Amino acid sequence: MSDTAIRDAISQAIAENDIILFMKGTPDHPACGFSARTVAMLQALETPFTAVDILPDPRIRQELSAISKWPTIPQLFHKGELVGGCDIVTEMYESGELADTLGVEAPAAAPESAGPVPAAPLGIENRLG
Amino acid sequence: MPSADEVKTRIEAAIPGAAADVQTADDVHFSATVRASAFVGLSRVQQHRLVMDVFDGELGGAIHALALKTEVS
Numbered sequence: 001m002s003d004t005a006i007r008d009a010i011s012q013a014i015a016e017n018d019i020i021l022f023m024k025g026t027p028d029h030p031a032c033g034f035s036a037r038t039v040a041m042l043q044a045l046e047t048p049f050t051a052v053d054i055l056p057d058p059r060i061r062q063e064l065s066a067i068s069k070w071p072t073i074p075q076l077f078h079k080g081e082l083v084g085g086c087d088i089v090t091e092m093y094e095s096g097e098l099a100d101t102l103g104v105e106a107p108a109a110a111p112e113s114a115g116p117v118p119a120a121p122l123g124i125e126n127r128l129g
Numbered sequence: 130m131p132s133a134d135e136v137k138t139r140i141e142a143a144i145p146g147a148a149a150d151v152q153t154a155d156d157v158h159f160s161a162t163v164r165a166s167a168f169v170g171l172s173r174v175q176q177h178r179l180v181m182d183v184f185d186g187e188l189g190g191a192i193h194a195l196a197l198k199t200e201v202s
Contacts, residue, residue, distance in 0.1 A: 069178060070174070070178070070181075071181055071185075071188050071189070072181075072188065072194075082174050083174070084173055084174050084177065085177070087177070087196055087197050087198065088173045088174065088177060091173070091198065092173075
C-alpha cells in the first residue's frame with residue numbers, strides 16, 4: 001500500500017465513522033496509558049466508537065498526523081473533526097462537554113458532571129513514540 | 130535536556146500574551162498550563178496546536194511528552 005493509499009484510507013475512515021479513535025493498541029489491549037484512558041472515557045459514556053490501531057505500520061501515524069496537524073496519539077474524531085488528544089478529551093469528559101459534543105447522555109451516576117476519569121493503567125511514558 | 134523554565138520561557142516568547150506554568154519531574158515529561166490572550170476565539174484543538182508548534186520536531190525527542198491545559202486569559 002502506498003503512502004497516498006494509506007492517507008486516503010485514513011481520510012475515508014474519518015469521514016465514514018461518526019466517532020473514531022486512533023490509538024496505540026486496541027480497546028481490549030491498549031498499548032499506551034493515554035490511549036487506555038481515552039478508551040475508558042468513551043466506554044464510560046457507553047457510546048459506540050470505531051478504533052484504529054496505529055502501531056502495525058508507522059506510516060499510519062505519519063499520514064494521520066499529516067492530515068490532522070496533530071503530533072500525538074491518541075486522536076479522537078467526531079463527524080470528521082478532530083476533538084483532541086487525551087488531555088482535551090479528559091478535560092471535556094470531566095466537564096460533561098464530551099457527552100454533549102458526541103451527542104450522548106452523560107453517565108446517570110453523575111448528572112452534573114461526568115466525574116473523575118475512569119481508572120486506566122497510566123504510567124509516565126512516551127505517548128509519541 | 131530542557132528544564133521546566135526553558136519550556137516556560139519558550140512558550141511565553143512564542144505566543145503573544147502567554148503565561149505558562151510548567152512542571153516536570155524528570156526534564157523529559159512535562160506538564161504545562163498555558164493562559165494566553167492569543168487563544169481568544171480558538172477551539173481547544175487550535176489552542177493546543179499553537180503550543181505544540183513551539184516544540185515542533187522536539188516532541189517525541191528531547192521532550193517525550195507534554196501534557197497540556199490551555200485557558201484564555
